[in-house]
Structure formats: structure tokens, C-alpha cells
Amino acid sequence: MKKLQMVDLRSQYLNIKTEIDHGIQEVIDSCAFINGPAVQAFQKSLELYLGAKHVIPCANGTDALQVAMMALNLKPGDEVITTSFTFIATAEVIALLQLRPVLVDVDPGTFNIDLKAIERAITPKTKAIVPVHLFGQTAPMEEIMEMAKKHNLFVIEDNCQAIGSDYIFTDGTKKKAGTIGHIGCTSFFPSKNLGCYGDGGAIFTNDDDLAKQMRVVVNHGMTVRYYHDYVGVNSRLDSIQAAILNVKLARLDAYAAKRRTAADFYDKAFANHPRLKTPVRYAKSTHVFHQYTLITENVDRKALIDYLASKEIPAMIYYPVPLHMQKAYLDPRYKPGDFPVTEHLCETVFSLPMHTELDHDQLTYITSHVLEFLNR
Numbered sequence: 001m002k003k004l005q006m007v008d009l010r011s012q013y014l015n016i017k018t019e020i021d022h023g024i025q026e027v028i029d030s031c032a033f034i035n036g037p038a039v040q041a042f043q044k045s046l047e048l049y050l051g052a053k054h055v056i057p058c059a060n061g062t063d064a065l066q067v068a069m070m071a072l073n074l075k076p077g078d079e080v081i082t083t084s085f086t087f088i089a090t091a092e093v094i095a096l097l098q099l100r101p102v103l104v105d106v107d108p109g110t111f112n113i114d115l116k117a118i119e120r121a122i123t124p125k126t127k128a129i130v131p132v133h134l135f136g137q138t139a140p141m142e143e144i145m146e147m148a149k150k151h152n153l154f155v156i157e158d159n160c161q162a163i164g165s166d167y168i169f170t171d172g173t174k175k176k177a178g179t180i181g182h183i184g185c186t187s188f189f190p191s192k193n194l195g196c197y198g199d200g201g202a203i204f205t206n207d208d209d210l211a212k213q214m215r216v217v218v219n220h221g222m223t224v225r226y227y228h229d230y231v232g233v234n235s236r237l238d239s240i241q242a243a244i245l246n247v248k249l250a251r252l253d254a255y256a257a258k259r260r261t262a263a264d265f266y267d268k269a270f271a272n273h274p275r276l277k278t279p280v281r282y283a284k285s286t287h288v289f290h291q292y293t294l295i296t297e298n299v300d301r302k303a304l305i306d307y308l309a310s311k312e313i314p315a316m317i318y319y320p321v322p323l324h325m326q327k328a329y330l331d332p333r334y335k336p337g338d339f340p341v342t343e344h345l346c347e348t349v350f351s352l353p354m355h356t357e358l359d360h361d362q363l364t365y366i367t368s369h370v371l372e373f374l375n376r
């Protein structure tokens with residue numbers, strides 16, 4: 001059996017090696033390292049894939065979120081609502097821009113932002129909502145957009161974990177995750193569902209004015225060459241990464257299908273187990289399984305993870321600490337107990353290997369050892 005990893009990038013590479021190597025070599029031969037044809041091609045292909053009017057490539061997912069927020073012209077102290085159960089980058093850029101991260105709890109089933117909690121957190125200072133499509137499912141965007149419209153708020157989707165996921169509206173229409181709010185952000189970090197071989201990211205929008213402004217922001221706030229009308233940043237996707245992404249974007253839906261097959265296997269093996277709760281599938285979103293995350297009940301989670309490690313099965317905790325209990329984000333407004341769902345999840349969840357190359361033998365090996373630990 002092949003060695004188990006949370007994400008097996010090497011086996012995936014070996015299956016697409018010819019095309020990847022050719023793409024990289026082409027960039028080196030052309031020496032168009034910055035903003036070369038591979039970047040233009042990727043931008044167009046991603047716009048087409050997503051059905052988004054504008055894709056703006058940038059250096060990573062954190063930059064994508066920062067640039068999105070810089071384009072909204074917010075003032076220090078303006079409030080931005082986001083979830084307490086996410087990767088730190090979401091709140092980090094809010095804090096960096098001297099805006100106020102206002103955290104809210106999540107839904108215990110989908111792990112995504114709790115609609116009622118958003119409504120309660122809105123104040124006259126609220127300017128934006130940043131839903132995170134956690135672990136591969138889209139947050140309840142239809143309701144979030146209605147709420148945003150009512151209160152005149154921007155919506156920036158943190159789509160770093162759900163690229164390719166479809167959101168299904170009440171009337172049956174579908175949109176890709178990241179294209180429903182005013183702006184969507186994604187990351188091409190190697191382990192993401194659409195990952196490159198280094199750092200990369202992109203911003204999506206259907207709004208011409210926001211697109212224009214964000215293109216200026218990612219390029220040093222430059223409107224005309226060497227004329228800088230805004231304080232911007234330097235955030236680019238390099239051509240070699242774009243060449244890799246061109247190969248992988250063509251396979252994104254096939255990759256999502258492989259992840260779903262692995263998730264179905266896990267679901268079936270753990271179905272109705274009294275001490276494990278398999279991931280809830282939200283009816284209004286397809287799931288692209290960035291992570292396969294289980295909730296344990298009355299399980300010594302550390303002992304379970306140690307046992308799996310002794311069998312060479314990696315398992316991870318996404319995320320062990322709620323945002324409001326992170327040292328850098330301690331805030332007198334928040335105390336332990338404020339976000340009970342997030343806090344419970346941080347104490348009880350664990351994630352199993354999830355990637356495009358998991359085979360039947362590996363899945364059997366993983367599930368049988370998890371069950372063996374629980375049933376002994």
C-alpha cells in the first residue's frame with residue numbers, strides 16, 4: 001500500500017507529469033515569468049469555469065482577501081463580520097487594515113457561518129460580511145445576500161476551500177462558490193483543491209468598478225505607469241504557477257469527483273456509529289471535500305490520533321483554537337463560552353486524509369483502524 005498522507009501531491013503529479021513539465025518548460029523557454037501568456041490563459045479559463053466576469057490573479061489567498069477589503073474603501077473601526085471557526089487569514093487581514101473583526105458562531109452541522117448570529121451582530125458600523133465556505137461547502141449565500149442587501153453591506157466570500165462547489169438557489173439556478181457575493185477570494189496553496197506548486201491566489205467579481213479598483217490595488221496602486229493614485233500592494237501570480245494551474249483546472253471537476261468518492265467511502269464506513277458524526281451535506285451546495293472532518297462524541301481524541309499515527313495514518317485537527325481564543329486576537333468583548341458551537345467543534349473534530357489519489361486499499365485501511373480504536 002502507498003504511504004498515507006493528508007494530501008498526496010506527489011502521486012497526483014506523477015499522473016499529470018508530462019503536461020506539467022511541458023507547461024513549466026514552456027514558461028522557462030519564453031522567459032515570460034511575470035504576467036506571461038500562461039497567466040492570461042489561466043485568468044480567461046478560470047473566468048469561463050466560474051462564470052465570473054472578472055478574475056484577478058494574485059500572490060496568495062490572504063492577499064486576495066486583503067486586496068478585496070482594500071478596494072471597498074472602508075474606514076478604521078468599520079466592522080466586518082466573519083466566523084469564529086476558520087483559518088486565521090480571514091480575520092488577520094481585517095485586523096491588519098485596522099478594521100474590526102466581529103466574530104460569530106457557526107452552524108453545528110455544516111460548520112459554516114450561522115445566519116441568525118450574523119443578524120444579531122449587525123450594527124450601524126457594520127460594512128461587510130465575510131462568509132467562509134469551510135471544508136468544501138458553500139455557506140448559505142442566498143440568505144446572506146438578502147441580509148446584506150437589507151443592511152447595505154458588502155459580501156466577500158472566502159472561497160479558499162470550496163473552489164468548484166456549486167450553490168443552488170431556491171429557484172433552482174446554480175452559481176459557483178465565490179461568484180455570488182460582491183467579491184470572491186481563493187488560494188492556490190499546494191494542498192488546496194486547486195493548488196499550484198508554490199503560492200498563488202485569485203479574486204473574482206462581476207462588478208466592473210470593483211474589478212478595476214482591485215487591478216490597481218494589486219499593482220502598487222498604479223493607474224498609469226509610474227503614477228500611483230492609491231497605496232497598493234505587489235501581489236502577482238507568477239507564470240510558472242499559472243502554467244501548472246492551467247493543467248489542473250482542466251481536471252478540477254474530476255478531482256472533486258474523486259474526493260467525493262473517498263468521502264462516500266468514509267460516510268458508509270462510519271454511518272450510524274454512536275461516537276462519530278459524519279459531515280452533514282448541505283442541500284443547497286455541492287461538497288468538494290477540501291477536508292473530511294468528523295465530530296467525535298465521548299472519544300479521547302488525542303489517543304485516537306496517536307493510535308492512528310502508530311499505524312502511519314495521519315489525522316489533523318482543523319482547527320484546534322477558536323479565533324476569539326487566539327492570543328493575538330484576544331478582545332475584551334469576547335470570552336470563552338461566547339461561541340459554544342465553535343468551541344465544541346475545536347474540542348471534538350478531526351480530519352482524515354482527503355485527496356485525489358486515495359485508493360480502495362488505503363480507505364479500507366484507514367476506516368478499519370479508526371473503527372478498531374473506537375470499538376476496542
Ligand SMILES: *Cc1c(COP(=O)(O)O)cnc(C)c1O
Nearest residue numbers: 060061062087089090160187189
Ligand atoms: C488557505 C486559506 C486562506 C489563505 O490562503 P493562503 O494562500 O495560504 O494565503 C484563507 N482562508 C482560508 C479559509 C483558507 O483555507
